[in-house]
Every structure is written in C-alpha cells, then in structure tokens.
Amino acid sequence: MTELLQIKAVTKRFGGLVAVNNVSFAVREREILSVIGPNGAGKSTLFKLISSFLNPTSGEVLFRGERISGLAPHIVARKGVVRTFQETTIFKGMTVRDNVIIAHHLRSNASLAGFYLGTNTARRDEDEFGRSADEIIDFLNLGAQRHEIASTLPHGHLRALGIAIGLATNPTVLLLDEPFAGMNHDETVRTVEMVRGVRKRGVTVLLVEHDMPAVMNISDRIVVLNFGVKIAEGTPKEIQENEKVIEAYLGA
Ligand code: ADP
Numbered sequence: 001m002t003e004l005l006q007i008k009a010v011t012k013r014f015g016g017l018v019a020v021n022n023v024s025f026a027v028r029e030r031e032i033l034s035v036i037g038p039n040g041a042g043k044s045t046l047f048k049l050i051s052s053f054l055n056p057t058s059g060e061v062l063f064r065g066e067r068i069s070g071l072a073p074h075i076v077a078r079k080g081v082v083r084t085f086q087e088t089t090i091f092k093g094m095t096v097r098d099n100v101i102i103a104h105h106l107r108s109n110a111s112l113a114g115f116y117l118g119t120n121t122a123r124r125d126e127d128e129f130g131r132s133a134d135e136i137i138d139f140l141n142l143g144a145q146r147h148e149i150a151s152t153l154p155h156g157h158l159r160a161l162g163i164a165i166g167l168a169t170n171p172t173v174l175l176l177d178e179p180f181a182g183m184n185h186d187e188t189v190r191t192v193e194m195v196r197g198v199r200k201r202g203v204t205v206l207l208v209e210h211d212m213p214a215v216m217n218i219s220d221r222i223v224v225l226n227f228g229v230k231i232a233e234g235t236p237k238e239i240q241e242n243e244k245v246i247e248a249y250l251g252a
C-alpha cells in the first residue's frame with residue numbers, strides 16, 4: 001500500500017483560533033478517504049492546507065515524499081493534487097464544453113494564449129482536449145448540457161461541472177469539499193456512483209462530507225476532526241463504533 005500524501009503534524013492558526021491542531025494522517029493510493037466532523041471542525045481549512053491554498057503555521061504536507069506545503073496552489077495542482085473548483089472558478093459565460101477544455105490546459109504545456117490565438121499546436125491540442133472533454137462530460141452525465149452556457153445551469157449540474165473541471169486536469173488526488181451538499185437523495189446516489197467511477201479511473205479521492213449515510217457507504221477510511229483535532233481514524237465500521245466520535249456528534 002503506497003502512501004501518496006502524508007499530513008504531518010499540521011497546524012493552522014487564524015489569530016488566536018487554532019483551526020487545525022497538530023493533525024497527522026496518511027492517504028493511500030486509490031483510496032476514498034473522508035474527513036468528517038461538526039461545523040467549524042477545520043475540515044475545509046485542512047483541505048486548503050493539503051491543496052496549498054493555505055500555508056500551515058507548522059507541520060507539512062508531503063506528496064509522494066516531497067514537501068508541497070509552501071508551493072503555489074497551481075504548482076501543487078500541476079503535480080496532481082487538485083481541489084475541486086468552486087462555482088466561482090467556473091467561467092460562467094462559457095459553455096460546459098469550453099470550461100472543461102480550458103481545464104485541460106492546467107496540466108499541459110500548451111498555453112492558454114495558444115488556445116485563444118489558434119496556433120497550429122494549440123489547434124492539435126484542442127482536438128485532443130475536445131475529445132477528452134467530451135468523454136468526461138459524458139461520464140458525468142452532462143452530455144445534454146454540453147453546449148449550454150454555464151450561467152444557465154441549475155445547481156446540481158454546476159456541481160457536476162466543477163467536478164468535470166477537476167477531472168479534466170487529470171488529477172492524482174481529487175479533493176471534494178461537500179460534493180453532496182444541497183442534493184436530494186437521487187442526486188446524492190448518482191454522485192456517489194460518480195465518485196466511485198472517479199476512483200476506478202485510478203484517482204485517489206479525499207472527501208469532506210456531512211451526509212453520514214453517504215460517507216459510510218462510499219469511504220474506505222474516515223478521519224474525524226473536532227475543534228481542529230483529529231479524534232479518530234479508521235474504517236466506517238470502526239468510526240461508527242468509536243466512543244469519541246459518538247460523543248462529538250451527539251454532544252454527550
Ligand atoms: P469546517 O469546514 O469543518 O466547517 P473550517 O475549516 O471552515 O471548518 O473552519 C474552521 C475554523 O476556522 C472555524 O472556526 C472558522 O471560523 C475558522 N476559519 C476558517 N477560515 C478562516 C479564515 N480565513 N480566517 C479566520 N478564521 C477562519
């Protein structure tokens with residue numbers, strides 16, 4: 001079992017608040033690992049530390065043994081550690097397909113300028129990226145929306161587009177922060193299947209999620225945070241039976 005990511009004694013302070021407190025764990029290749037915990041537990045902050053959108057106050061994150069903490073987030077994304085793009089980073093005035101095509105450029109040497117200027121190599125890349133984009137779009141059941149302008153999409157489709165954009169960067173590790181939030185039961189079931197499909201493509205998936213049945217169903221392992229501290233780590237079964245976890249959630 002290869003450890004892809006190592007989170008080593010990571011702490012993040014915001015002024016007097018310790019949002020993430022001395023957290024350590026490892027992420028194995030091709031697993032689905034969920035981070036759970038009450039609101040404000042530090043889950044999103046931890047994801048920003050792993051994707052290098054934030055620098056830890058102390059501690060470090062290693063990817064394939066190499067320190068990635070302190071590197072610019074786009075460099076970390078190029079290495080393959082990608083946090084799903086929030087709706088704000090979707091180009092709202094562009095089609096679904098163009099959004100996904102553009103995301104391919106994140107990890108290629110082709111320049112975005114070339115894409116816009118239509119140079120020969122850029123055109124060749126665009127054909128290839130177009131084929132790959134179409135495949136990802138179909139995979140996420142966005143085929144009917146392919147040529148829709150992003151701003152016209154309903155919430156659920158925008159979420160799927162965010163994941164499509166993440167996949168288009170060809171990630172090694174994909175971090176999904178609350179992918180099921182605001183989804184009804186059917187949408188959640190479909191998205192769970194989609195996340196399983198992402199893993200089948202060889203991608204390691206890190207999830208932050210509130211939907212407990214979905215988390216228990218999809219995760220290989222779970223890390224539990226409470227007030228920034230890791231209070232448990234284990235299989236869904238181990239976590240469900242853990243006294244500290246039950247206490248944190250039930251407030252006993
Ligand atoms: P979660 O995702 O588990 O709900 P967060 O990681 O978003 O929790 O937040 C953890 C704690 O850190 C919260 O108390 C939150 O208010 C605080 N926090 C998060 N981001 C910032 C920030 N940029 N500046 C100050 N405090 C922050």
Ligand code: MG
Pocket residue numbers: 043044045
């Ligand atoms: Mg959060």
